[in-house]
Amino acid sequence: MSTAQVPPLKAPPGEAPPAGMESRLAALAEVVRGLEARVGALEAALRTAPTSAAASTAASAARSPGVTPAVDALLPEPALPSPTRVLGLIGRVCLILGGAYLIRTLVDAGTLPHGVGVALGLAYAATWAVLGRRARRPLDAAFRTLASILIAYPLTVESSTHFGILAPGLAALVLVAVAALHAAVAWRRDLHAILWTATLAALGSGFIVMMARRSIEPFTAAFLALGAGALWLTYGRRWHGLRWPTALAADAGVLILTLLATWPGGAQGIYQGLSLGRAMFLALALVAIYIGSFAVRMLQRRRAVNAFEFIQTALVLLVGFGGAVRVAQASGSGTALLGAGVSLAGVGCYAASFPFADDREETRANFNFFTFLAQIFLLLGGPFVVPLPLFATLAGVLGLVAMLAALRLRRKVLVYQSGIYLTAAALASGLGSWALHVFMDPASPTAAPSIAGLASLAALFASLAVFLARRPPDPVTALMRPAILVMGALAAAGLGAVAIWICCGGRTxxxxxxxxxxxxxxxxxxxxxxxxxxxxxxxxxxxxxxxxxxxxxxxxxxxxxxxxxxxxxxxxxxxxxxxxxxxxxxxxxxxxxxxxxxxxxx
Structure with a gap:
């Protein structure tokens, strides 16, 4: 609405207008006209999107003098830089690389010792990364950081594999430090492609040095550090694809380490510094870093678990926990402590599932994730802590408790977990093998069912009875029927085996x-x-x-x-x-x- 359309204010009949009112309205109308002129100029500039310096000057002249510099930030910049600018930046990178080769020439000529040359080269690369951080334009920052990447990682590989100056542990530390520097620059200047380049270069360099120097442990630790850093770095920005290569590199490092540490005949003489204790520590660190990070992030943000977290959790359980068990068995000790730690982790996962206990669509996946993870931890760690018959009895009790919780919370996932617990109890107690023997063996069954087997069978029937007594409405119950069907089949087979043994057991x-x-x-x-x-x-x-x-x-x-x-x-x-x-x-x-x-x- 233009100011020309604003009708003049009239005082009521018999009253004079307030003193100074007309002058104030005139000043207000002038301000509104100025604002309209500025908005119109800004809209015209956004429509025309000037791509040359002359057009930009004309648009600036069209604006009123009172427009603040913040308006300039809203104007679109050219989508692609000019070829002249790109060629100039490439030439600058060539000059930077020429300086690196000058240092290499001084080292080859003996003017600089090898160690001093390596330190000077790394400092030279770090300097250009810092200068990239301080560059005024993102494109300048990207090319300077790229030059730093092209210098730092090949230098680290060559100084460790060819010259032998950097020990494997020091080389791994240098890779992590350089990658952290480049990640900081990429994060600050929003350089997604540069972060990908630096990460892949660090991972590739790490694998090259690891294989060339036959040193597994330092670079496995480096991959774990890079994986943790990339995981938390991508939480702040939507660069989620970067988590995959670092996570797979950490998984591969732990897998190689645990396989070589437990290799029959001993690979310790070929690969440097292999230790069963350190291998177990790094394998468990893989599990703790990723699953702990997932738990903390989901509890902080109350967001749903995603595909990467599901897949990486399965991989770290297979590679990390499986490798730790393999190392513990190879060393002949530590299985009880390992089982206790894993069982405590299972209890912690159940505790982490409590905040998501309410049946809401946005948190249902988190509840399922934590409860299934807790069940896996308890089923994997329990046999290492307590004798198998006692574990079977405890698994039966957990199955009954899971059924009670499922009926109280109306969660079908807990019904399935109850079935898994009860099936594990039947297998661990020997009830399953004993029932198969009773039904299939041509000879008469002579062995009586074990106490643990009878306890597992009693837990099966108790869980079914509780379900019948307190079952939810039919629409909810329909989702639970497959698990109930399996439990009913197990209970029927166990009861039939007991009946056959009562009729024919101990006789001929x-x-x-x-x-x-x-x-x-x-x-x-x-x-x-x-x-x-x-x-x-x-x-x-x-x-x-x-x-x-x-x-x-x-x-x-x-x-x-x-x-x-x-x-x-x-x-x-x-x-x-x-x-x-x-x-x-x-x-x-x-x-x-x-x-x-x-x-x-x-």
Missing amino acids: PDPGGLALARTLVLSALAIALAWLGRRVPVLELRWMVYPFLAVTTLKFLFEDMAVGRPLTLFLAFMGFGATLILAPRLLRNPAVRDADEEEDAP
């Missing part, structure tokens, strides 16, 4: 009697599952009826028919036939069943 019945007992138990389980699937549909146990019938059929054909006696075959036929009749009828809908019965009626 003929093979026909043992086959009959197995057939009758499988038939009874199929009927029980069909009945439960009808009465308690939430468990979805009806899906296991036909697999049980298929297994029973195969067993009847290949075992009962082969070793059975007439009496046992009579009983087996009666039991199996009754199962084939009853189980499908129990699974059918009542309305369909009544219609079928009316059709069968005379």
Whole structure:
């Protein structure tokens, strides 16, 4: 709205306008006209986007004298520099590299000692990085820092591999220091490409020196430092791709180190300074750096876990924890301490999941991440701390606790974790192998189930009972049914094995009697599952009826028919036939069943 459109203010009838009001309004109108002129000039400059100095001068002249210098910062700059400027910058880089070769010439001529020449060359490279930091324009900063990169890393590689001046540890330290300097310049001047160049150059130089000097530990530590630095550096800017090469380099360094440290026959004589203790420390440092950083960042920012964190977590568990276990077994000691530390990390991950316990879409992935990580840590570290039967019992208790927590928090992920805990308990206690022996061994089962196995079976049934008693609404329950189905199958197999052992355990019945007992138990389980699937549909146990019938059929054909006696075959036929009749009828809908019965009626 122009000032010309502002109607003059009139005083009410009978009253005079305030003194000085007209002069104030005139001054205000003048200010508004000045602002309109400035905004119009700025919009025109943004539309025309001047690309030459003459156009820029004309746009500046069109603006009123009162426009502040901050407006100039809003004007777009040319997208690409002129060829003359680029060639000039390349020429400047050539001059900088010429100075580096002058130092090399003085060293080769013997004027400077090799050590002094290396120190002078590194100082020369660092000076140009600092000058790049202080450059007025980003393009100048980029070319100066690039020149520093072209000098520093080849110098470090040559002085360590060719001249042997820098020891492997010192060379690794120099690489980390130079990379940190270049990263600081790239961060300050927002030079993404320069940071990529410096990082890849540092990683490549590290691998070259590591292989040439046969020194693994210093450069593995350097890769860990570069990985941690790149991880936290990219949190501040959206340069997330830089995390991948540094993380993979750290993983590869730890993998090479742990493999060589535990190599049969001893690789310590070939590679310098290999130590089992330091190898274990670096392997665990890989796990601590990345998983600890992920946890701290997610707890600070309350953001969802991303694909890099998922993949790198799996890699550090496989490479870091797996390598630490391998080293501990090779050294013959330290497994208990390692297991205790990993178990404590599992408890810490459960504690880290508490802030994300509320079922919200944005934090659900974090809760799943921390709880699954905690479960992995506890299942991996537990067998190193306590005896296997006690671990199986504790895993069963954790399965029951996970089921209670799942029903309280309405989290399906905890139901799946309950199933994993209970499956681990069944395997660690020997219940799974014992049940397989009872069902498949031609001889009669003689060994009784272990106390830990019975405790695992009791935990299975208790978890299923708790689920039935406190199950959530059907839409939520439907997401939990696959885990419940697996738990129901394990419980049914364990109960069937116990029943067979009660009938035939410790005795020496003929093979026909043992086959009959197995057939009758499988038939009874199929009927029980069909009945439960009808009465308690939430468990979805009806899906296991036909697999049980298929297994029973195969067993009847290949075992009962082969070793059975007439009496046992009579009983087996009666039991199996009754199962084939009853189980499908129990699974059918009542309305369909009544219609079928009316059709069968005379």
